Amino acid sequence: MFGYIVRRLLQAIPVFLGTTLLIYYMVFAMPGDPIVALFGDKAVNPAVLEQLRARYHLDQPFIVQYLIYIGGILRGDFGTSFSGQPVGTILAQTFPVTIRLATLALLFEMIVGVGVGLISGLRKGKFFDASALAVSLIFLSLPIFVIAFVFQFFFAIKLGWAKPTVSGEAGWGELILPAIVLATISIAYIIRLTRASVIETADQDFVRTAYSKGLSRRRVIQVHILRNSLIPVVTFLAVDFGVLLVGATVTEGIFNVPGVGRTLYQAIIRGEGPTVVSFVTVMVLIYLVVNLLTDLLYAALDPRIRYGK
Amino acid sequence: MNPLLSIRDLKVDFPSQNGPVRAVDGVNLDLFPGETLAIVGESGSGKSTTAHAVVNLLPGSGFVSGGSILFDGQELVGATEKDLEHIRGRQIGFVPQDPMANLNPVWSVGFQVEEAIRANGVATGKKEVRAAAIDVLRRAGLSDAEVRLKQFPHQFSGGMRQRVLIGIGLAANPKLLIADEPTSALDVTVQRTILDHLDELTRDTGTSVILITHDLGLAAERAEKLVVMYRGKVVEAGPSRDILQNPLHPYTQRLVAAAPSLASRRLSSGITKTAGGADFDLTAVAAKRETRIAGSDTIISVKNVSKTFTIRGGGFKSTPFTAVDDVSLDITRGTTKALVGESGSGKTTVARMLLGLESVSAGEILIDGKNVAGLRPKELFSLRGRMQPVFQDPFGSLDPLRNIAHTISEPLETHKVGTRAERTARVRELLDQVSLPWSISSRYPGELSGGQRQRVAIARALALKPEIVVLDEAVSALDVLVQAQILELLTELQDELSLTYLFITHDLAVVRVIADEVVVMNQGRIVESGRTSDIFDHPEQEYTKNLLDAIPGANIRLGASLS
Structure with a gap:
């Protein structure tokens, strides 16, 4: 098991280098001179331009720029944004917000998705099942910004249960509504996944054997049907948590959440190379770790799967 | 009470x-x-x-x-x-x-x-x-x-x-x-x-x-x-x-x-008359088959073959596992050789090596004097046309998305045999040989019963007119009546087409009615081999005796009304 984890972490190194190189190159290749853009309409003194270029190593060849950048990251220096703020500070401000938002969304996904999916699967073909499937289909087919605007208008503006936009602090309470919006599409998917999994498991021979032992229906459902059905669902949830952690541009934009997604979007618009690359690098790292944890979780849930031979 | x-x-x-x-x-x-x-x-x-x-x-x-x-x-x-x-x-x-x-x-x-x-x-x-x-x-x-x-x-x-x-x-x-x-x-x-x-x-x-x-x-x-x-x-x-x-x-x-277990009993007690109203009588099937061995040459010769797998242990350790250990056997053209043993005895591995699906670790397998291991891909390809397998699970060995005619003609297409019309005619002939109606050709495996599927698998195996058919537990998954039908069919086909069978099974009762010669395997080694009647009537090894005793119904005396 330990050997497996080490091997996976070693595998992460080429993935990390490859992705950062790719992103760095894409930002590098973006049209326009970032320094000139920084001055807007004002004319630029060529001497100042040269000085700034040298400061950001823009006068060096691409590969040297990349190596300088990677060297900085390894020393914990993510560079400086054009506004003069260290990118590390921006990361430290935005990630906690996104982690709160992702955690809340994940909670909704687990409670509503698994709960409704389980009942649906056990009452296959009945009224509850049919309605759950219909509602989940509606949510699956709506783009997230539509759901976001409808929820914002209905729950925040009409009913006044929540504030339509989030303040700079972005506390837990404020994030509930965006989290629900963020969770809806995954919930619809999880309902369907859980339902299919429950139906399949309920038909297994060991479930009949469990009944034949004299177990109550409640216990058979909890211990045998639900536990086995959750294996694919939990692994989906884990991957989804990784997706949520790297930010939700649309939802964060609509609810004005100062998280990773919105900040990254703004950085792209402004052509802030160092910020974009650093954010994406951190996202890649998070994604790699979450994926590894998902695989380990999978082995923990299903004793038949053992890594590391 | x-x-x-x-x-x-x-x-x-x-x-x-x-x-x-x-x-x-x-x-x-x-x-x-x-x-x-x-x-x-x-x-x-x-x-x-x-x-x-x-x-x-x-x-x-x-x-x-x-x-x-x-x-x-x-x-x-x-x-x-x-x-x-x-x-x-x-x-x-x-x-x-x-x-x-x-x-x-x-x-x-x-x-x-x-x-x-x-x-x-x-x-x-x-x-x-x-x-x-x-x-x-x-x-x-x-x-x-x-x-x-x-x-x-x-x-x-x-x-x-x-x-x-x-x-x-x-x-x-x-x-x-x-x-x-x-x-x-x-x-x-x-x-x-x-x-x-x-x-x-x-x-x-x-x-x-x-x-x-x-x-x-x-x-x-x-x-x-x-x-x-x-x-x-x-x-x-x-x-x-x-x-x-x-x-x-x-x-x-x-x-x-x-x-089969009861037919075996009747064989050993010398009773061959069938009960009234029976459609299939395996005793009669077995009786038809007696002396075929004499006068034919050897088609398959397995010489001191071993197979070692590497089982990965923790870390960098790995332990070799010998699945087949120094096995030698000859199969006479036109006869049936049964390979018997419990699961894990290595019988299927022998068959896989013979079919060229698994490499040989030591020793050699000769088919008509040619070593299977030394064949170039092209030669192996043509050898496979002469040697066809039928597997245990008729559900798993047919492609559910291909209809029956397509399934049976696939080997013909692969080996580029005949024109389209000739292939269709061959499928018709094959269906006839395995006693399936032509109407079945446009249907899909999911619509057939287990017995019908196994007939289709046999028809597919026969498509290229092979000389050797390897039957790996080919009747083990079937009900007794269907099993009897298939066994009867196999014997008929052998007579008609002078096929050589390698019949792999764990069911000794079936062996008695179909095989000319038996090889008993245990833990990768051959325990005992010889003519079927000799092995059944005078088993020499303890292991074979145990296997024979374990046939259910082995100790039941069958009454006078059956004779």
Whole structure:
């Protein structure tokens, strides 16, 4: 098991280098001179331009720029944004917000998705099942910004249960509504996944054997049907948590959440190379770790799967 | 004395698009305390459904639509789920069919045994439950139960899992144990140990047993009373020996004639006359086959072949595992060589090496004097045209998305044989050879029965007019009657086309009726080999004797009316 984890972490190194190189190159290749853009309409003194270029190593060849950048990251220096703020500070401000938002969304996904999916699967073909499937289909087919605007208008503006936009602090309470919006599409998917999994498991021979032992229906459902059905669902949830952690541009934009997604979007618009690359690098790292944890979780849930031979 | 279980006019229906389908139709049976009763029939006869109806665990949407099930004075038809919970496990134990699928893979074996103990109030408290679980597993024949409790089902062999399931079934000392094909998935020797054990356990406690099986020999050996079911109805019931020796109903007569274990008995006692009304008589099939060996040359020669697999251990360690160890055998053209052994004996690996699907670690395999291992891809390709396999599972070996004509003509297309019209004509001819109607050609495997599928697999194997057919457990998954049909078909085809068969099986009873020569394998080595009649009549090795003794029904004397 330990050997497996080490091997996976070693595998992460080429993935990390490859992705950062790719992103760095894409930002590098973006049209326009970032320094000139920084001055807007004002004319630029060529001497100042040269000085700034040298400061950001823009006068060096691409590969040297990349190596300088990677060297900085390894020393914990993510560079400086054009506004003069260290990118590390921006990361430290935005990630906690996104982690709160992702955690809340994940909670909704687990409670509503698994709960409704389980009942649906056990009452296959009945009224509850049919309605759950219909509602989940509606949510699956709506783009997230539509759901976001409808929820914002209905729950925040009409009913006044929540504030339509989030303040700079972005506390837990404020994030509930965006989290629900963020969770809806995954919930619809999880309902369907859980339902299919429950139906399949309920038909297994060991479930009949469990009944034949004299177990109550409640216990058979909890211990045998639900536990086995959750294996694919939990692994989906884990991957989804990784997706949520790297930010939700649309939802964060609509609810004005100062998280990773919105900040990254703004950085792209402004052509802030160092910020974009650093954010994406951190996202890649998070994604790699979450994926590894998902695989380990999978082995923990299903004793038949053992890594590391 | 009142019967423990009394079933009267039981009807079970399964709803379908064309109205309900009746799976069990007016079944009556009585079971007295301490008695063992066997229900026999082919798949779809309603034998399992009847048993499942007793504990109301019918699969899918099936339901009891009429009749009564009286257990120990209590009516079970229409009983509440709460009442049934108290009866299941506590009063009626259940041992299911497939040990691989009946334990939950995500919980430890101990957890699943303890769960049954706790639910039925056998013991309470953590330590007591654990002690009871160990006791249950010990009684079921797992000597190292304490260590085994923590393990998961996939770490158990099939036989050990079946022991666990028997342990769970008997955990609460029920009055009745329903055993649904408890050993069908197991090797004969394991089957015998498990059934002996079951006999012992139930005799000690005076538990009544309903044994469901498709094996007539096994039923007669293990049960005092026999109920034969056919299409949802009881066609014959009474004391086992009477039914076996004097079957009255035509269906029972066919079953008796088609049971390989019983045919083997008749062969050894020199009785060859068939029972009246029988469609298939394996004794006659075997009689046709006697002396074929003399005068032919050797087509396959396996010389000192070994196969070693590397099993990965922890870290960088790996241990070699010898699956086949110095095996030599010759097969004479136009004859059938049976390769017999329990699972893990290496018999399938030998076949795979012969087919060129697995490399040879040492030794050589010669076909018509040519070494299979040294062949270039092109030569191997043409060799494969002369040597075709038929596998065990007719469900798994046919592509569900190709229709039958397509399936059978695929080898012809691969080897670029004939024009389109010629290929169609060949498919027609092949279907005819395996006795399938032409109308089946546009249908898909999912629409066929198990026997029909195996015929299709045989037709596909014959498409290229091979000289050698490797039959890997080709009849093991089939019901007795279908099995007899296929065995008869194989013998006919061998006569017509002078085929050479390598017949791999764990079922010695089948070997007796089909093979000219037998090779017995155990743990990768050849234990004994020789002509079939010699091996069966005068086995020299202890291992072979054990295998022969384990054939169910081996010790039943067949009565005068069959001769």
